[in-house]
Amino acid sequence: MRILVVAPNWIGDAIMSQPLIRRLRLQHLRARIEVLAPKHLAAVYESMNEVDRVQTTSFLHGSLQWKERVATARALRAGDAHGPFTHAWVLPNSWKSALIPWLARIPVRCGYTGEGRWGLLNRRWPNPPKGHRPPMIETYAALAGGFERKYDWFGADRPRLVVDPAHVAIAKAKYIDRHTARPLIGFCPGAEYGPAKRWPVEHFARLAELVAERHPDAAFFCLGSPKDKPVAAEIAALAHVEVTNLCGNTSLREALALMRSFQAVVSNDSGLMHMAAALDVPVVALYGSTDPRHTPPHNTQATIARIPIECSPCFARECPLGHFRCMRDLTPELVYEQLAARLGAAPAQPTPSPGQGADGRRA
Ligand code: SF4
Structure with missing residues (x-):
């Protein structure tokens, strides 16, 4: 056969x-x-x-x-x-x-x-x-064919990618070896589908600063395709800490290898988010216009960051209402709380705005 x-x-x-x-x-x-x-x-x-x-x-x-x-x-x-x-x-x-x-x-x-x-x-x-x-x-x-048993899509039956340790060593030497610092944090700020899936660049930049306040040795790397390069460049320009823009520089094989060496990844709902989950890298997955019940990160180490808002999920490529609150109101402080749990740090004090909340859950 x-x-x-x-x-x-x-x-x-x-x-x-x-x-x-x-x-x-x-x-x-x-x-x-x-x-x-x-x-x-x-x-x-x-x-x-x-x-x-x-x-x-x-x-x-x-x-x-x-x-x-x-x-x-x-x-x-x-x-x-x-x-x-x-x-x-x-x-x-x-x-x-x-x-x-x-x-x-x-x-x-x-x-x-x-x-x-x-x-x-x-x-x-x-x-x-x-x-x-x-x-x-x-x-x-x-x-x-029909399911023979109950499957655990977040555990034993989840997708798993295997990366050759030699590829990890080569990619690290090429892109991040000067960073002996820890933790290494990956940002995946792109989303091919459209802007409605992208967390604002200023939020990514502020998140890097929040992490750096508690982990002064942290290093941040943006991964993505050549199309994501300008978005990552904005994050790097806005952040008051160093954020290395690798979007478009790495092949997908190199991105896989690099991601394997990160302590955590923060990603929009995109292919790289699924990649992090399949590599067993703790990931905070940012959801706005899409539905985490349809395409969640399949790993118990992953958390979903989103706010309850009536219009979500709309599955639009661009916000039809213009305010884009699903992502704008998902503040860096809220996301940091979930990321901190992955990094073993105390959560930041959130600065809530009226009517705002979070419903992060473990996938
Ligand atoms: S309509 Fe709502 S869910 Fe859709 S993009 Fe706008 S704020 Fe987000």
Whole structure:
């Protein structure tokens, strides 16, 4: 049996697909499991013990690229020493994502019906009802068949990424070796989805100052993509302590290795937040417009920082009400309280404003 998993396009979704791959591995112990993933996700799938090989694609987001898909399917169909693929699991719901396994004539093609993929997939699961957002991790894991037991998505069954200690040592030497200080704190201030998911830069800057008041030797590093560089530069400029902007400087593999050496991470609801949780790094996850019940950080060491506000979650990319209170009212002091618990420090005295609260919980 040779399985092809067609990966989603986002880091967080890729990480939340691991329990599905683990279930496939346990169900088919002798199977070879390969992942077809966008090039930028290769490091994530290569950090999963259950995956035998990652094959990468260079398709542009939202683009059909028919010729390239046919060429990829042909290469998969031609096979190699491991024989032909017998099964495919297609994780994205788009029509075009199911084309390659169909063109490659993989006999069993599994996935959600998605965009009316009746001909392309021959083992289909009905889409979740419209407006209903079940936990993403369960949505993927269910594609392995019915659940055989009660799963602990925050404990034994959570996503786990494994980083080679040699990669950690190399990344540390390259980016943070002059910082012998502790703790090393990671900030992930980006969110590809849109500004409604981003905690204000002045809050990140103030949080660094609050930490530094109690941990004078702390060092702060912003991780993210090249697109996050300007946001991180603003944080570095605003903070009265040194914040090193590594956004866009590191590869994803290096970011994984660096994150593994951090004592804590503070992150917007983004792929890097899921990465920290999957690496067992204590993370404070900042939620505003999105719903932590749908895509929480899967780790008991993670905490969720958000304020109760009627309009949340709105899932908008930009605040439709203009005030952006879900994130603005989530003050650095409130977040510091949760971070301090991770660092073993006394919480700062909050400076509450009227009607403000926090409902952080352990995920
Ligand atoms: S509408 Fe509410 S939840 Fe949505 S972005 Fe604005 S403040 Fe946040």
